[in-house]
Amino acid sequence: MQLHPRFFGQNLRENLVSKLIKDVEGTISGRHGFVLVVTGIESIGKGLIRDGTSFVTFPVKYRCVVFRPFKGEVLEAVVTTVMQHGFFAEAGPLQLFVSNHEMSDGMEYQAGEMPNYTSSDASVRIQKESEVLLKITTVSVVATEIVRTISITLFTMQLK
Amino acid sequence: MSGEEEENAVELKIGDEFLKAKCLMNCEVSLIFEHKYEHLQQVSEDPMNQVSQVFEKSLQYVKRFSRYKNPDVVQQVREYPLSFFSFVRVYMPYDFDRILSRHQLTEFELCVLCNLCPKTAEEAVAMVPSLKTKGRAHSDEVIEKMLNDLSLVKRFE
Numbered sequence: 001m002q003l004h005p006r007f008f009g010q011n012l013r014e015n016l017v018s019k020l021i022k023d024v025e026g027t028i029s030g031r032h033g034f035v036l037v038v039t040g041i042e043s044i045g046k047g048l049i050r051d052g053t054s055f056v057t058f059p060v061k062y063r064c065v066v067f068r069p070f071k072g073e074v075l076e077a078v079v080t081t082v083m084q085h086g087f088f089a090e091a092g093p094l095q096l097f098v099s100n101h102e103m104s105d106g107m108e109y110q111a112g113e114m115p116n117y118t119s120s121d122a123s124v125r126i127q128k129e130s131e132v133l134l135k136i137t138t139v140s141v142v143a144t145e146i147v148r149t150i151s152i153t154l155f156t157m158q159l160k
Numbered sequence: 161m162s163g164e165e166e167e168n169a170v171e172l173k174i175g176d177e178f179l180k181a182k183c184l185m186n187c188e189v190s191l192i193f194e195h196k197y198e199h200l201q202q203v204s205e206d207p208m209n210q211v212s213q214v215f216e217k218s219l220q221y222v223k224r225f226s227r228y229k230n231p232d233v234v235q236q237v238r239e240y241p242l243s244f245f246s247f248v249r250v251y252m253p254y255d256f257d258r259i260l261s262r263h264q265l266t267e268f269e270l271c272v273l274c275n276l277c278p279k280t281a282e283e284a285v286a287m288v289p290s291l292k293t294k295g296r297a298h299s300d301e302v303i304e305k306m307l308n309d310l311s312l313v314k315r316f317e
Binding site: 025026027028034036037039065067068070071072073074075076078090091092093133136139 | 167168169170171174178184189192193196211212213214215217218220221222224225272275276286287288289
């Protein structure tokens with residue numbers, strides 16, 4: 001963590017912690033996934049002055065909650081957009097996409113005001129706001145902004 | 161994304177880091193988030209403005225998909241098994257940590273099971289295929305027993 005000298009003084013630790021939180025919460029890494037919330041500071045090491053500047057770098061060890069999707073994992077998601085070639089769903093900050101090729105046979109796309117996928121016996125319908133259970137087949141990190149996955153539907157539950 | 165070994169939750173190949181880390185269920189994460197949100201409310205008038213979109217979406221998600229609603233139950237059952245059950249005269253010391261060790265589950269598997277609450281062994285194996293692998297060879301009966309243990313915990317809500 002780098003800190004400008006104007007933050008030094010009595011509130012150094014507080015400033016360090018709040019800068020850490022600001023810098024780290026809400027970010028994504030390929031290795032750890034989404035950093036959701038910092039839950040504690042384990043240690044703050046000695047500061048090192050960076051050559052040629054007045055900035056000081058502090059090594060900070062902290063605990064946090066991360067959300068990391070794994071290939072093969074099954075999780076619940078909410079459908080956000082339904083299109084002809086598939087539907088988008090969200091599991092918190094994670095964007096998922098299910099292509100129509102990966103849905104079970106018999107699921108047909110129905111266009112209209114509320115586009116949806118309906119099973120051949122009309123017992124299952126997937127539309128916006130439906131809660132679905134998905135198994136992740138691929139995970140990719142796109143420009144470190146969104147982690148996108150492609151998944152297969154296992155079974156669905158409709159939101160009443 | 162990972163190094164040499166291909167990641168795959170089906171076979172519990174999620175990397176040492178994550179196998180050793182503490183895994184949280186949606187309801188537990190919900191508690192942590194609410195705690196943070198309350199803290200933000202104390203220091204600012206408009207807390208939702210202070211948090212990232214990632215946090216906001218995650219908060220909505222865990223709230224929506226929390227299976228164990230009562231925060232006291234969640235906290236106590238996870239951390240203080242004996243004190244929670246002290247008022248219960250019947251011998252029923254079921255709690256998550258015991259379920260973990262009794263059935264040799266990893267935290268990851270336990271959390272997925274608690275988040276999704278499968279009703280049958282077939283559902284459970286579809287959601288957590290590693291139950292049948294990793295040399296533990298859980299039979300359907302054993303899995304049903306495990307699911308039963310988990311649902312007993314829920315009954316104390």
